[in-house]
Amino acid sequence: MTTETRLRIAMQKSGRLSDDTQALLKRCGLKLNVSDRRLLAHVTNMPIDIMRVRSSDIPGLVMDGVCDLGIVGDNTLEETALERERMGNKSSYIRTTGLNFGDCRLSIAMPEGFNYQGVKSLDGLRFATTYPQLLNRFARDKGINVEFCLLNGSVEVAPRVGLADGICDLVSTGATLEANGLVEVEEIFHSKASLIQTASPLSAPKQKILDTLLPRIQGVMKAKESKYIMLHAPKDKISEVSALMPGKETPTILPLAGRDDLVAVHVVATETFFWETMEELNALGCNSILVMPIEKMMS
Template sequence: MTPEPRLRIAMQKSGRLSDDTQALLKRCGLKLNVSDRRLLAHVANMPIDIMRVRSSDIPGLVMDGVCDLGIVGDNTLEEAALERALMAQKSQYIRTTGLNFGGCRLSIAMPEGFDYQGIDSLNGLRFATTYPQLLNRFAKANGINIEFCLLKGSVEVAPRVGLADGICDLVSTGATLEANGLVEVEEIFRSKASLIQTVTALPAEKQAILDTLLPRIQGVMKAKESKYIMLHAPKDKIAQVSALMPGKETPTILPLAGRDDLVAVHVVATETFFWETMEQLNALGCNSILVMPIEKMMG
């Protein structure tokens, strides 16, 4: 008996993207059976397998067609694509959708006291980094010559022990740089997580699974960025109220029982809804203004 085709997704085994990825898949309705000791996790309610690996392995697994999909940081993805292209290996992939977690930046940082006068100040220096291809691309684009030493961890200590003049590493809050006496001087790449897909055509059975999963992922992403707003508004101020509502959706106007002067206004907002906007609505005579998170969206 031929086994049922199963979509295979590569994700980070542990680290900053692992928890967010698991949360995303669970919000998409996938029942995960994840164990720290197992690299392959099975989804109980859909024909999907989750391969849990190092982040640096995910791009190659997708580019080589071992996994159908992968969730990985753009920094890791771009570094791998540049390296594989340099080595004449497969480097093609489809960036199916950007995800709204895993935000960080790849930056150059120098020791406190370094007299930074612009990019030319970096010419001829040596940098410790985990991302040599992205660093080299930045250097070439800006016409400077640099050296680098490749480190897979503890990059921040390199200047202090005399291994390098500065570093090129991921920055989130900057607290680690400050703790090691470093100052961020140039941002060279901004990153979030992405869902990527192999360029190899999927069999019809796997494509059907993807066609179910992808709208769910996009719906979760859209819901996370949106708010549901409800309020009561004076009937004669609908035009002014609608003009203040953020987003592109047309507000829904509903009658209120026993009130001829007020109507209920409902809208999904995909932009930030500020306190100032609420105060302006209140000044127009609106009341019962509610701003609520949305768990799922579709369509």
């Protein structure tokens, strides 16, 4: 089969998004033949190839049409798009869907003891960062001037060795900042993983593969955020019970064998189902309340 009939997806070879991406593809039913030594992996049950590369290479591979799809953090995607626009290079792409992993934020952090009095406090300072374009855009939007030194690792040590006044870097928990005597003062960009697509039209065979794959991805995402709720409820309390159910789904009401006073209520909840709600349901006379994860969904 030629490359014109095989969909090519770029993903991170190693790093925080790699495991989540592989797990997503596997939950979509793709059987991956992945080897740590090989940059190109093949899906054995669908005409799909997986290109395993550095995260920073993924946006360019999709924008240039080398890969049809890519799974990448919004921070890397936006930084690359801004840089390519600045250089006059091709930067168009389609953001097909947002994914519910890779959550982090790009923030400015300053040494402990810095007297932060708002964004104007940062005017004229120098920052170590891997994301100069996002930093510059933030500075322009806020009407301040900043300098930067580009670092691809160990950004947190820059203030300590006198290389910069502060840093602009990704933050998840803040533990690394605290360990290096830094305090987060300003969030400038929030990021999750996204599935992106080349702006060039796909061939008919590739489009057919994508039309199969995309609903699966969306179904996995929706399932991860949803719960299946089952309970037994008094017949005369159905209105009150339904009103307590989270989300917009209409509950399914089923008879219970040998019981005229109780019915079974089933519903998919796309919102958080709190303990307090379970206690309210129990107070209405409901019992056997089960809240279960959902593996797959399709509308």
